[in-house]
Amino acid sequence: MNIYIDVTRLLSVPYLTGIQRVVREVVLRLLDKEEQDIVLLYYNEFYRLYQQVDKKAFRLYYDKGEGTGKDLVTDTVVDWKELQPGDIFFDIDSVWNLPLRRSVLLPKLKKNGVLLAVYVYDIIPITHPQYCHEITTFNFMNYIGAYLQYADLLIASAQSTLDAVAELLEQLKLSPIPGVVSWLGADFKSSQEEETTVASDAVKAIEAGPYVLMVGTIEPRKNHALVLDAFDAELFDKGLNLVFAGGLGWNMQEFQKRIDEHPRLKKQFFVLHGMNDASIDYLYRNAYCVAFPTFNEGFGLPIIEAFQRGTPVLASDIPVLREVGGEFCEYFDPYSAKELKDKLLYWIEQPEAYQAVKKKVSNYIPVTWDTVADRIWEALLGLLPEFPYSIPSQIKQMVYLTARAEDLLESLPFVERFMPFIQELVLCCPDSMKEEMEKRYHGRFRIQYLTDSELLAGAELPEDHTRRNFYLRCLAMEKDKLDDVFIMSDDDYRPLCMISQDVFLKDGIYQGYYCYHMEDWLGNQSDPTSFDKSMYRTVEFLQEQGYATWMYDSHMPQIIDRRVFQEALRKHPGIERQGLSDWSVYFNYLSAVYPEKLKNLPFMTLAWPGDHLAWEPQVFPQKYLFENYYRDLYEKGQVFEGCSTAYYEGIEQENINKVIRFRSLQEEQELGKAMFQAYCDNYELIYREWPMFQICITDSSCEIFMPEYVGICENIVTRIPFRVENAKGNRTLQMGEIGYRILDVQGNPLSNGTTLEMNPCMECFSLPVTGIPGGIKGILEIQFRYGDLEVRKCTRLSVMRKGSAL
Amino acid sequence: MDNIYAKLYDIVADRLQEYGLSMAGSKETFCYSVEMEPGICDGKQLEKMENPMFLEAVYLGMLNRLPDEGAIAEWQYEMNKDADKFRQGVLNEIIPSTEALLKGSCFRNNRITESRQQELFRICVSEMADLNQTSDKNGQKLLNGLYKIYLKFPMRLRLMVRKILKRG
Numbered sequence: 001m002n003i004y005i006d007v008t009r010l011l012s013v014p015y016l017t018g019i020q021r022v023v024r025e026v027v028l029r030l031l032d033k034e035e036q037d038i039v040l041l042y043y044n045e046f047y048r049l050y051q052q053v054d055k056k057a058f059r060l061y062y063d064k065g066e067g068t069g070k071d072l073v074t075d076t077v078v079d080w081k082e083l084q085p086g087d088i089f090f091d092i093d094s095v096w097n098l099p100l101r102r103s104v105l106l107p108k109l110k111k112n113g114v115l116l117a118v119y120v121y122d123i124i125p126i127t128h129p130q131y132c133h134e135i136t137t138f139n140f141m142n143y144i145g146a147y148l149q150y151a152d153l154l155i156a157s158a159q160s161t162l163d164a165v166a167e168l169l170e171q172l173k174l175s176p177i178p179g180v181v182s183w184l185g186a187d188f189k190s191s192q193e194e195e196t197t198v199a200s201d202a203v204k205a206i207e208a209g210p211y212v213l214m215v216g217t218i219e220p221r222k223n224h225a226l227v228l229d230a231f232d233a234e235l236f237d238k239g240l241n242l243v244f245a246g247g248l249g250w251n252m253q254e255f256q257k258r259i260d261e262h263p264r265l266k267k268q269f270f271v272l273h274g275m276n277d278a279s280i281d282y283l284y285r286n287a288y289c290v291a292f293p294t295f296n297e298g299f300g301l302p303i304i305e306a307f308q309r310g311t312p313v314l315a316s317d318i319p320v321l322r323e324v325g326g327e328f329c330e331y332f333d334p335y336s337a338k339e340l341k342d343k344l345l346y347w348i349e350q351p352e353a354y355q356a357v358k359k360k361v362s363n364y365i366p367v368t369w370d371t372v373a374d375r376i377w378e379a380l381l382g383l384l385p386e387f388p389y390s391i392p393s394q395i396k397q398m399v400y401l402t403a404r405a406e407d408l409l410e411s412l413p414f415v416e417r418f419m420p421f422i423q424e425l426v427l428c429c430p431d432s433m434k435e436e437m438e439k440r441y442h443g444r445f446r447i448q449y450l451t452d453s454e455l456l457a458g459a460e461l462p463e464d465h466t467r468r469n470f471y472l473r474c475l476a477m478e479k480d481k482l483d484d485v486f487i488m489s490d491d492d493y494r495p496l497c498m499i500s501q502d503v504f505l506k507d508g509i510y511q512g513y514y515c516y517h518m519e520d521w522l523g524n525q526s527d528p529t530s531f532d533k534s535m536y537r538t539v540e541f542l543q544e545q546g547y548a549t550w551m552y553d554s555h556m557p558q559i560i561d562r563r564v565f566q567e568a569l570r571k572h573p574g575i576e577r578q579g580l581s582d583w584s585v586y587f588n589y590l591s592a593v594y595p596e597k598l599k600n601l602p603f604m605t606l607a608w609p610g611d612h613l614a615w616e617p618q619v620f621p622q623k624y625l626f627e628n629y630y631r632d633l634y635e636k637g638q639v640f641e642g643c644s645t646a647y648y649e650g651i652e653q654e655n656i657n658k659v660i661r662f663r664s665l666q667e668e669q670e671l672g673k674a675m676f677q678a679y680c681d682n683y684e685l686i687y688r689e690w691p692m693f694q695i696c697i698t699d700s701s702c703e704i705f706m707p708e709y710v711g712i713c714e715n716i717v718t719r720i721p722f723r724v725e726n727a728k729g730n731r732t733l734q735m736g737e738i739g740y741r742i743l744d745v746q747g748n749p750l751s752n753g754t755t756l757e758m759n760p761c762m763e764c765f766s767l768p769v770t771g772i773p774g775g776i777k778g779i780l781e782i783q784f785r786y787g788d789l790e791v792r793k794c795t796r797l798s799v800m801r802k803g804s805a806l
Numbered sequence: 807m808d809n810i811y812a813k814l815y816d817i818v819a820d821r822l823q824e825y826g827l828s829m830a831g832s833k834e835t836f837c838y839s840v841e842m843e844p845g846i847c848d849g850k851q852l853e854k855m856e857n858p859m860f861l862e863a864v865y866l867g868m869l870n871r872l873p874d875e876g877a878i879a880e881w882q883y884e885m886n887k888d889a890d891k892f893r894q895g896v897l898n899e900i901i902p903s904t905e906a907l908l909k910g911s912c913f914r915n916n917r918i919t920e921s922r923q924q925e926l927f928r929i930c931v932s933e934m935a936d937l938n939q940t941s942d943k944n945g946q947k948l949l950n951g952l953y954k955i956y957l958k959f960p961m962r963l964r965l966m967v968r969k970i971l972k973r974g
Contacts, residue, residue, distance in 0.1 A: 045844070045845065045870075045909060045910065046845075046908070046909065046910035047910060048843075048844050048845045048846075048910065099844040099845060099870040099909075100844045101839065101840070101842060101844065103811070103839075103840040103841070104840075104841065104842065104843055104844070125818070126814070126817065126818055127821075128821070129818050129821050129822050129827075130821070130822060130824075130825040130827055134827075134829065134830035135830055135871070135872065137818060137829070137830070138829070138830050138831050138836065138872065141811070141814050141815060141818060141836065142811070142836075142839065142840060144814070145810055145811045145814045145840070148810070149810055168817075171813075171817065172810055172813055172814065174810065684912045688901045688902060688906060688907070688911070688912050688913060689901065689912055689913040689914065689916050690846070690912055690913070690914035690915075692914060692915050692916060692917075694915065694917075705917060723850075723915070
């Protein structure tokens with residue numbers, strides 16, 4: 001489990017505001033707790049990616065004041081796709097100002113099963129937008145709108161903020177989100193760049209006489225005008241001075257004029273900008289009291305900062321300040337200058353009353369940042385529920401769903417040899433296959449059977465292949481013949497080498513192997529197979545439930561905890577008839593509910609896809625432990641030509657050769673993909689536009705849009721992604737045809753290309769274009785036919801030699 | 807999900823209206839920005855937008871900000887023109903701008919303007935026609951050669967070349 005924290009704003013701002021000071025205090029303390037689990041992120045706007053922040057340098061800079069802020073960002077890129085189920089993404093900074101909008105980022109993280117936590121300081125831009133800069137409001141709406149929909153945890157500095165959020169959730173008809181109050185600390189560290197000496201302006205203000213202090217940006221919400229009104233009425237004449245410590249904020253031009261023209265400015269009225277922490281501390285300690293007449297706050301840090309220095313506070317009578325100040329504050333109506341003035345006059349005229357308040361404040365026990373960080377840490381860990389089941393130390397059972405005795409009998413010797421920890425099998429199979437297996441199998445495994453008649457008990461078996469499989473597996477999960485934890489497999493998955501139990505279960509964590517992001521699955525574009533359709537149904541189900549959408553149909557054995565599978569079936573009654581993917585439903589459910597118990601890993605299957613042109617892989621295995629056996633691949637002219645389909649003693653060496661052959665095909669695919677990406681990046685660099693490939697179909701016409709030129713790799717299949725806009729929508733059942741030719745610059749064909757059927761209802765279509773021997777410039781002609789409509793479009797083509805840079 | 811953002815917009819707009827204030831950016835632009843990938847402006851959704859929203863959306867997408875008062879005033883006159891001309895004008899201005907370049911922004915699914923290469927080609931051809939070049943074929947060859955050299959220029963120099971050619 002990792003906790004990712006975006007500290008871009010902290011690293012970017014020229015001086016620390018309230019929020020950035022909080023971020024600094026909290027992050028430093030979280031690093032103290034579990035540094036290895038924390039990943040600090042910096043968003044690089046130009047390259048549109050996250051880079052990792054050097055934690056050691058971060059500590060030195062923000063804690064000790066050593067080093068420079070420029071050296072904190074490393075070259076290590078953190079791709080959001082790498083975040084795993086059970087990882088936590090924690091936003092604590094003012095990230096609404098970043099170009100990476102949360103409305104875009106959070107759904108992607110959620111899709112990956114990442115848990116989302118956010119520190120909400122306040123929602124003033126929503127509840128009181130009149131006090132905020134319009135651009136801040138615009139950006140904040142995006143940020144809070146995203147978190148209200150996707151957050152797993154809200155942490156706020158005050159209960160009032162959580163209450164305001166709950167009210168907003170209700171107004172938007174969204175589900176409540178668990179919330180925790182952490183408070184804010186009063187023991188800020190000094191800034192590393194600021195001097196420890198008190199500014200001379202602050203000293204002058206203090207020496208001028210007793211003063212009321214206001215700390216914070218001068219902006220409409222903070223209500224500085226009310227305090228100045230109270231002082232102008234009588235307080236200046238009573239010998240009390242006024243100090244504003246803070247920069248001028250937005251929309252204060254008129255107030256600025258009032259300040260500049262004030263007759264008591266620099267005599268009894270002081271406005272101090274750019275005060276360092278030492279100066280602020282000095283101002284607090286020597287103040288008569290602090291005034292805090294704000295109209296709205298998320299917390300009210302000046303209150304506890306004043307209390308920590310033993311300084312009384314007069315604060316607005318609003319719920320959040322009542323919560324923070326408690327009995328230690330004196331309160332007044334923020335719309336009444338007279339009330340504020342009267343309270344101060346009372347103290348001036350009744351010094352014993354003032355002293356009583358000061359004595360009360362001296363008993364205030366401030367919350368420390370250590371306490372705040374502890375609360376936040378516990379809240380984050382609380383996102384990970386405890387796993388309620390015990391995990392066995394030994395896995396001994398393998399469970400097959402099969403109807404093909406021949407295939408299973410060919411695969412079992414591989415399992416017997418290479419998976420020594422497996423002792424027994426459970427076969428879910430037709431009744432007739434049980435008899436055949438009992439006659440023909442003579443290996444070392446003890447076999448138990450769950451026949452169709454036993455599983456179905458009279459229920460009807462769905463006809464469709466994937467619906468049938470899912471239904472049978474769901475039924476099998478209820479049978480006690482299955483161990484609590486077992487390896488699930490299909491009859492054509494064969495281990496290639498010695499496999500240890502660690503491949504499936506390591507240090508008490510289940511290893512789950514994914515091969516795709518299911519949302520991107522196109523499958524057989526012209527004619528979706530039963531498998532493709534089950535993927536479409538599964539992604540719809542997972543999205544509806546808010547689960548991640550990794551595809552775990554990796555065509556290799558995987559570990560299943562039957563109790564968790566049963567839990568999923570109970571939580572979603574009736575899904576057994578929906579023809580979903582058992583692998584993907586199970587693992588995405590596991591990652592959603594018990595994320596700490598799953599480690600997500602890229603799959604390790606040879607020959608998936610069997611035909612490397614069938615679909616474009618997203619994940620390329622770096623290791624191969626299993627083969628997805630296709631008999632066709634062993635035929636003449638195919639990749640495993642000459643290799644044995646059956647097990648024999650010493651087959652390990654042949655398996656290595658098979659991996660080498662398949663890997664070279666895969667490397668070609670990777671190269672083709674990389675070179676097409678390089679072409680797109682280069683196109684963007686030149687034109688500031690992404691190369692667009694699009695087909696638009698209307699009732700009476702169709703049109704192809706192509707970029708100015710296309711770059712593909714020689715002799716390799718490059719998949720060109722087309723967007724399809726079909727005005728007919730789903731009303732048509734007619735298939736279209738898309739094809740291509742490669743021509744030379746005179747228009748003579750160099751390659752006849754290919755023509756494929758395509759479903760024009762699909763929003764995306766991937767056209768596989770095979771590059772010819774390279775280094776040539778030519779023309780790529782795309783043809784599209786749909787009913788009576790036919791269109792051709794050409795563009796310049798550059799066929800690049802393998803490995804050449806664009 | 808878009809409905810939540812639209813509802814949020816309405817809530818805030820209503821509150822601002824109580825104080826006689828208005829929102830920065832239209833609701834349509836805000837809802838469009840919800841799906842906006844950072845630094846990428848997707849032309850697919852812009853086509854159906856009215857001119858003022860189109861301007862806001864391109865600024866947000868390419869420059870990550872709304873147009874300021876000065877920019878709005880500058881485009882105000884153009885906004886009432888023909889939609890196609892206005893949009894081409896906006897994209898021709900913003901896409902190659904230094905601000906967009908420094909932010910690494912890019913435009914996708916551009917069916918509004920022809921790309922820079924075509925534009926440069928046209929500019930060059932019209933210039934060369936004025937110089938009475940011998941034949942189109944020779945002119946084409948020369949142009950291709952010049953274009954190859956142009957591609958090797960650093961971006962700032964390319965922008966300068968375009969500006970010079972545009973001014974004529």
